[in-house]
Amino acid sequence: MISAVQLSAEVLAVEVPYWGQSLLRVLGGIVAVLLPAGTIVYVFLFKMMSFMQSRLGPMEAGPYGSLQLVAEVGKWLQKEDILPTRADARVFKMAPIVVLVSTFLLVAVVPFGPDAWFTNFEAGVFYALAVSSLSVLGILMAGWASANKYSLLGGLRAAGQLIAYELPMVLAVIGVIIQAETMNLQQIVLAQNTGSIFGFDGLGNPYVLTQFVGFIIFMIAVQAELTQAPFDMPIAESELVSGYMTEYSGFRFLIFFIGEFATAGVFALIASVLFLGGWGIPFAWFGWTDIDSVANWMNLVGPVIMITKMMLVAFIIMWVRFSYPRFREDQLQRFAWKVLIPLSLANIAATSIFKVVM
Amino acid sequence: MFAAELLVAQNIGFAVIALLMIIGALRVVTTNNVVHAALWLVVVLSGAAAQYVLLAAEFVAVTQVLVYIGAVMVLFLFGTMLTRARIGAERDLNNPYWRLGIPVAGVLFAAMAIATVSSFGDEQLPADARVVSVAEISDQIFGPYLLPFWALSFVLLAAIIGAIVLARKD
Numbered sequence: 001m002i003s004a005v006q007l008s009a010e011v012l013a014v015e016v017p018y019w020g021q022s023l024l025r026v027l028g029g030i031v032a033v034l035l036p037a038g039t040i041v042y043v044f045l046f047k048m049m050s051f052m053q054s055r056l057g058p059m060e061a062g063p064y065g066s067l068q069l070v071a072e073v074g075k076w077l078q079k080e081d082i083l084p085t086r087a088d089a090r091v092f093k094m095a096p097i098v099v100l101v102s103t104f105l106l107v108a109v110v111p112f113g114p115d116a117w118f119t120n121f122e123a124g125v126f127y128a129l130a131v132s133s134l135s136v137l138g139i140l141m142a143g144w145a146s147a148n149k150y151s152l153l154g155g156l157r158a159a160g161q162l163i164a165y166e167l168p169m170v171l172a173v174i175g176v177i178i179q180a181e182t183m184n185l186q187q188i189v190l191a192q193n194t195g196s197i198f199g200f201d202g203l204g205n206p207y208v209l210t211q212f213v214g215f216i217i218f219m220i221a222v223q224a225e226l227t228q229a230p231f232d233m234p235i236a237e238s239e240l241v242s243g244y245m246t247e248y249s250g251f252r253f254l255i256f257f258i259g260e261f262a263t264a265g266v267f268a269l270i271a272s273v274l275f276l277g278g279w280g281i282p283f284a285w286f287g288w289t290d291i292d293s294v295a296n297w298m299n300l301v302g303p304v305i306m307i308t309k310m311m312l313v314a315f316i317i318m319w320v321r322f323s324y325p326r327f328r329e330d331q332l333q334r335f336a337w338k339v340l341i342p343l344s345l346a347n348i349a350a351t352s353i354f355k356v357v358m
Numbered sequence: 359m360f361a362a363e364l365l366v367a368q369n370i371g372f373a374v375i376a377l378l379m380i381i382g383a384l385r386v387v388t389t390n391n392v393v394h395a396a397l398w399l400v401v402v403l404s405g406a407a408a409q410y411v412l413l414a415a416e417f418v419a420v421t422q423v424l425v426y427i428g429a430v431m432v433l434f435l436f437g438t439m440l441t442r443a444r445i446g447a448e449r450d451l452n453n454p455y456w457r458l459g460i461p462v463a464g465v466l467f468a469a470m471a472i473a474t475v476s477s478f479g480d481e482q483l484p485a486d487a488r489v490v491s492v493a494e495i496s497d498q499i500f501g502p503y504l505l506p507f508w509a510l511s512f513v514l515l516a517a518i519i520g521a522i523v524l525a526r527k528d
Contacts, residue, residue: 086445087445088391088393088445091393091394091397121416122416122417122489122491122492123416123417123420123492126417126420126421126424126492127416127420129424130420130421130423130424130428131423133423133424133427133428133429133432134423134427134428136428136432137400137427137431137432137435140432140435140436140439141397143439144393144435144439144445145445147445152439155439156436156439156440159432159435159436160436162432163429163432163433163436166428182492182493183492
């Protein structure tokens with residue numbers, strides 16, 4: 001009699017031709033961007049925020065308002081596509097696409113299972129950090145091309161903020177790279193799940209425990225990169241209307257909106273790969289030793305684990321977003337340059353010393 | 359057959375990207391708007407990154423994106439938008455001596471072409487060319503090339519301190 005595990009191993013070990021694998025990976029990438037975005041919008045933006053404010057949130061469309069998102073998308077798609085008369089039409093139209101493309105490029109390095117990856121990129125972390133900085137271009141383009149003072153100010157604020165917070169983000173990740181001895185995200189997952197803390201391997205070694213400072217800095221930097229409260233100075237509605245998005249309406253605004261929450265989801269995925277052990281479960285549980293001994297069913301369980309961890313991290317991101325008031329522009333810059341960057345440099349120094357000594 | 363040897367995927371990719379880069383580079387100098395010029399420059403620089411990927415130099419490609427597109431171009435745009443970035447065409451954007459640039463560019467191109475051809479000639483990449491891993495690059499940087507790396511770091515440090523000294527008025 002074949003056990004369920006053996007059966008699934010045989011069922012899943014199918015040979016897919018190269019073009020089929022590529023097609024699957026592209027489709028998977030699209031799902032991996034849009035599914036978290038939709039889930040985050042419904043669960044956190046519609047429901048959790050409403051509960052935190054003692055109201056029910058959307059209840060009409062579908063059971064518990066679960067189809068509200070479909071209604072919203074329908075609404076945005078029928079709205080008029082307004083182009084300001086003095087705007088720079090081509091740049092104005094390209095800007096939201098640049099932002100969304102940077103999100104899609106970002107998800108390309110996130111592994112979801114032993115074989116369920118999109119690209120197994122040697123310099124994965126480095127690539128993710130490089131690509132995430134592309135969205136600044138789109139935001140600057142949007143701010144400038146709108147021919148609107150509020151938009152331009154919002155775009156400039158966003159650029160200044162993203163430049164300032166990209167540094168602590170990169171520096172926080174370096175701690176993880178030192179500890180894992182690799183930049184490949186798949187290898188970082190393996191390093192965490194095969195690792196042990198003082199010889200105890202029942203938990204693996206998720207870097208949230210050993211790189212806690214790095215995790216906190218990374219999450220703060222993510223919050224700032226997403227231009228969300230308390231770092232939402234670039235779109236501060238009480239002074240800048242809506243910042244660089246002021247002139248956007250209809251489906252172009254929809255692209256910005258999807259981009260915002262998709263990026264939140266992808267950053268949550270990257271955070272869970274870097275700090276929470278990614279798709280893996282501690283390999284000691286099943287006696288796995290390396291990537292080749294991992295059972296094939298992890299290709300199905302892995303994405304589920306990833307989505308669970310993603311929801312956990314996204315919950316923290318949104319919780320902070322709905323709880324804290326906005327930083328002032330000078331406070332925001334001072335916090336990045338005078339607190340986060342020195343702290344992350346100290347974290348790198350401490351991690352390297354531990355790495356060499358131990 | 360000559361054509362069949364050239365028509366491999368890498369060569370076609372190279373040709374398409376190179377064409378895009380040339381168009382972008384021409385638009386950088388011919389466009390009448392500062393921000394448009396900067397955005398066309400982004401096209402050229404990302405084309406260079408794509409060429410590095412075709413050459414199996416992933417790390418260099420990512421560095422190109424991070425440094426040139428993520429940092430340098432963003433600072434360019436940031437600076438021009440803070441100071442002068444009107445929408446629409448500007449008339450006084452071209453330097454009156456712009457024609458002098460054409461022979462200079464031609465000489466530069468010729469010099470680089472001669473240098474490339476004379477130093478590599480008919481040499482070809484090994485058939486089993488592979489992606490150089492990041493670990494190997496770091497072994498090189500922090501091994502044989504440690505001294506030049508340090509020298510570069512000092513130059514950058516001096517530039518940073520110089521920028522602070524220039525920017526501080528008090």
